[in-house]
Amino acid sequence: MNHIELRPMLPEDWPFVSKIYAEGMATGYATFENKTPSYDAWNNSHIANCRIMAFEEDQCLGWAALSPVSSRCVYGGVGEVSIYISTEARGKGVGSKLMQALITQSEENGLWTLQSGVFPENTGSIKLHEKMGFRRIGKRERIGKRDGVWKDNVLFERRSKVVGID
Numbered sequence: 001m002n003h004i005e006l007r008p009m010l011p012e013d014w015p016f017v018s019k020i021y022a023e024g025m026a027t028g029y030a031t032f033e034n035k036t037p038s039y040d041a042w043n044n045s046h047i048a049n050c051r052i053m054a055f056e057e058d059q060c061l062g063w064a065a066l067s068p069v070s071s072r073c074v075y076g077g078v079g080e081v082s083i084y085i086s087t088e089a090r091g092k093g094v095g096s097k098l099m100q101a102l103i104t105q106s107e108e109n110g111l112w113t114l115q116s117g118v119f120p121e122n123t124g125s126i127k128l129h130e131k132m133g134f135r136r137i138g139k140r141e142r143i144g145k146r147d148g149v150w151k152d153n154v155l156f157e158r159r160s161k162v163v164g165i166d
Contacts, residue, residue: 002056004094006101009051009063014039016053016060017084024084029119032144032151047079049109052101054094061089064098066106069115077112077164083125095128103132103158112164117143117153126154134158 009017018039024030037045050066066079081102085094106114116134118125130136134156142150 004061004097005055006097007053007055009053009065011039011043013053013060013063014042017042017063020060020062020084020086023087027122028146029121030084030125032146034147046082047109050079050102050105050111052098052105054089054098056089059086059088061086061094062098064102066102066111066114077110079106079111079114081114081116083128090124095124096131099128099132103160107160107163110163112160114158116156118156120152120154126156129156129158132158 018036021031022036025033025036045067047066047068052064054061054063062083062085064081064083066081069075069078069080081099083095083098083102085098103114114134116125116129117140118129120126120139135158136154137157138155140153140155143153144151
């Protein structure tokens with residue numbers, strides 16, 4: 001990868017976001033979803049100020065965003081990570097750049113904890129989370145079905161060292 005440009009996600013980026021999301025779905029180990037949501041559904045379920053795109057020239061390499069884990073105010077500083085890398089860009093450092101930017105942006109917006117649930121087969125995502133300071137906190141067994149098959153989720157958490165420390 002030559003020069004990776006990170007920038008905020010805009011509504012007009014939805015074609016890139018949905019294409020890369022569909023590539024992740026096609027692996028069978030990126031999400032429980034099996035249908036790409038509409039932009040409105042996706043937009044309404046993600047935090048507006050924690051969305052990042054990665055580009056190299058005009059090619060979209062990936063994206064990262066946060067969703068709230070609960071509507072209860074006590075969990076207002078906790079976000080769930082979504083990070084998706086295009087098929088062509090996987091394993092080339094794009095995920096690390098996006099994740100670092102997402103961590104920084106989350107802290108700038110007052111979030112003290114980031115969480116992720118990752119399928120055990122998604123070794124690339126597991127390595128990324130471990131590399132970026134997330135700790136494995138457990139595993140939910142047979143938590144949901146994907147294409148009729150029960151799937152486990154490995155749980156990761158990253159607590160900020162600058163937000164929510166008092």
